[in-house]
Amino acid sequence: MYWTNGNLNLDKFYTNQTQSICNFCVTFVKNLDEMLIIGIAGGTGSGKTTVVDQIISGLSDDEVGVISQDDYYKNNDHLCMADRCLINFDHPDSIDFELLTRHLTELKQNKNIQRPVYSFVDHNRLPEEIPISPKKVLIVEGILILTNEKLRDLMDIKVFVQADSDERLIRRLKRDMAERGRSMSEVLNRYQTTLKPMHEQFIEPSKEFADIIIPNDKYNSVGVEIIRTFINKKLSKL
Numbered sequence: 001m002y003w004t005n006g007n008l009n010l011d012k013f014y015t016n017q018t019q020s021i022c023n024f025c026v027t028f029v030k031n032l033d034e035m036l037i038i039g040i041a042g043g044t045g046s047g048k049t050t051v052v053d054q055i056i057s058g059l060s061d062d063e064v065g066v067i068s069q070d071d072y073y074k075n076n077d078h079l080c081m082a083d084r085c086l087i088n089f090d091h092p093d094s095i096d097f098e099l100l101t102r103h104l105t106e107l108k109q110n111k112n113i114q115r116p117v118y119s120f121v122d123h124n125r126l127p128e129e130i131p132i133s134p135k136k137v138l139i140v141e142g143i144l145i146l147t148n149e150k151l152r153d154l155m156d157i158k159v160f161v162q163a164d165s166d167e168r169l170i171r172r173l174k175r176d177m178a179e180r181g182r183s184m185s186e187v188l189n190r191y192q193t194t195l196k197p198m199h200e201q202f203i204e205p206s207k208e209f210a211d212i213i214i215p216n217d218k219y220n221s222v223g224v225e226i227i228r229t230f231i232n233k234k235l236s237k238l
Contacts, residue, residue, distance in 0.1 A: 035108050035134060036234045037154055038227060040141040041206060042161030043199050044090070045171030047216035048141050051161050054224045055139065055231070063235055065135035069142020071116050072100040076124045084123035090143065090198035097148045100140075104154050107134045120180040137231050143199075146206035157230060159223070160210035165196075167216075 042048045056064050074096045076084050087094055096116075103113045114129040145151055146158060169191060176182040182190075207213060214223030 035110075036137045036156050036230065037104060037108070038137070038139045038157045038159065038230070039145050039152070039155040040139060040159045040161065041143060041146040041203070041210070042216075043163065043165075043168050043203050044143055044195055045168035045175070046161045046163040047171075047220075048143075048161050051159075051214060051216070051220065051224065052139055052141050054220075055227050059137075059231065059235075063135060064137045064139070064231065065132065066139045066141065067100075067103070067115065067132070069095060069100070069140070069145050070120075071118050072096045072142075073118045073125070075116075081123070087123065088194050088198065089123075090194050090202075092144050092147045092202060095142075095144055095148075097151055101148070101150045101154065103132075104138070104140065104151070107132070107138060108154065110134045137234055143203055144206075146209045147202050152209055157212070157227070158210045159212045159214060159227065160207045161214050161216050161223075162207070163216040 040048050040052060052066060056066065072095055073089065074094060076087065079087075099116070103115065106113050111134070113132050115132045117126045117128055117130060118124070119126050140151075140155070146160065152158060172191065172195070173184065173187050176187045177184060212223060212226060214220060
C-alpha cells in the first residue's frame, strides 16, 4: 500500500492488490454491528457526487443512504435576499454542523430524522422537510465535512476526492449555470473571491484527516472498489 502522512493515497495503488484492500477494510471497520458512516469530502467540482453514485450503484436503498452537506446550510430567514447573496457559502460558518451532527447521532441511535431542504436559488432553507430513516450504511458528502471535529468523530471511514483545480472550476461553472441559475460572471467572481481562498484555507487542509485519498482520474475505480468492500462487509455481517 502507498501512504501519505497516514492517508491511503491511491495515486500509486492498483486494483490487483485485492488482498491488501480486504486487509485494509478489516483494519478500519471496527464494529460491524453499528451503522457504518462514510464521509466523502473534496473541493467543489472534484467529483464527490460521481464517486458516491458509483459506490451506491446496485446497492439497495433500504440498506444504504446518502446525506449531503448542501442540505444543512444555515437558515437565513432573518436576512433579505440581497444580504443572503453576500454569504460566503464556502466557509465552515455557513454550515449548521450542530444540526447535522445531531441528526447523524440520532440515525446511529436508530431514530428517524427530518432532514432540511435548502434552495440554492433563494439562498435559504425551504419550509418542507424530508423524513430519513436509519440505514445499515450512511454516506455523508460535502466540501466541508472533514473540517468539523465532532462530525469527523462520527465517521468510520473518511474519504477525500482530489481533482485538478482547472477541472474543478469547469465543473462548477457547468453545474451552477445549469442547475442553480447563476451567470458565468457570477460563478467566476465567486470562485475568485470565495471558492479558491476557502479551498486553500479549509478544504485542502482537511485532506489530512482522510483515511483514503481518491484521485478523480483513472484510479477512481480503485477507491470505489475499496469503499464497496467496506459496505459489502457491513451488509454481509448484518
